[in-house]
Amino acid sequence: MPLYKTITVNPTTKVLIWKIIESYKDLSEGISLTPHCRERVDGMKSDLHQRGFMSVRHLLAEMGYTDFDLYYDELGKPHLRDGKKISITHSYTFSAIIVSNQEVGIDIEMQRPKILKIAQKFTPLEEYRTLANEDALIRKLTMVWGAKESLYKSFAEAGVSFLQNIYVEDFDMESMKTTANVSYKGKNEDYYVWFEEFEGFTGAYALISEKE
Template identity: 30%
Template sequence: MAIAYRQQIDDDTEFALWRIEETAEDLYKQLQLDDTEKAYTKKLSKSKRYLHWLGTRVLLRKMLGTDDYIDAKVDSHGKPYLVNQPYHISLSHSFDYAAVMISKTRPVGIDIEQIKEKVERIAHKFLSQRELDFIADDHKIQRLYVCWCAKEAVYKCYGQKEVSFADNISLQSFNFQHHDVLQAKLHKGNVDIDYEVGYMQYEDYMIGYVKG
């Protein structure tokens, strides 16, 4: 399938969604992989995680518009990066979708999650009491997913481990729209960074995305 959704953020930053309808074999044929990557994919077997890994790489290839080998690695904090391409990247996936964000100038972060009621049970784990207090009852589940996806996107953009969603990433109150922005801050020790995070609902998924 072709790209399901694509959004240009600015002149050198964009993100896109890919609905994974292909078989693993079909996706695999669209990639060039080195021996390490081939060995890694064998370990994933034929699970959904395997489809997700292949789907994000196929989408990345489409967005970069190249048939050449893409050398994508992961650093010590788990953040993906390109060895020989002048782009910052972020990858995400959830059920039937893969999501990729790229930028030539700044770090980026993207997260996609399928919207499910169970998020309400774990909200206290990723939101502070102040944030829980501003979650209104209307569109409550969507609001909670906006918060989760926004914090996950900020975490990925920052790109370092040992960050508490509840304690180190704070969100300002927002009015839920299906496509909007909210303000976020990452504060940890002497690190204090403000972010404007975009979010959107796409079918029964929520997407959060941010540029550093």
């Protein structure tokens, strides 16, 4: 069972990361799915997507949940029936969940040069002109993109723009953390964001800042 990493963010918030090395058949063993999720996974054309989907069910099991404890709202945001907050991600050979008492979001991205071509769609590029080389720029942009994806998942409002509504405070990459804000249609939320880098991937997870 390749549980790759467990991160305890605080006493009520935990991140679990899975490295997907098993076959779909092996990942399906011992896992029961709701009819809705069975239909979803059977309809996936990609074996990698199917394996990612099933690996998330193993992560749920690590936290004491089954697929029957999970449901999705009309926007596709996942929820747990016991009231705890959850966010889910999978990318190529890694998947992850974050479970908390507070609103959360999580994302995993592969570090790829392709991000240079789409950067202007999600962040002002002039913020990163001081970076020493292209590798550093790819690394930084992947972190920012992952942060914004995790914030988008947590905020969960249709129409939110990565460029216009989600702000990630600039950060020193070695610190592996930052703060962020999402503001849209009168709703305004502050977040803490942390990063993990592993095997050419970047993970980002966000936790809402509770208002005093």
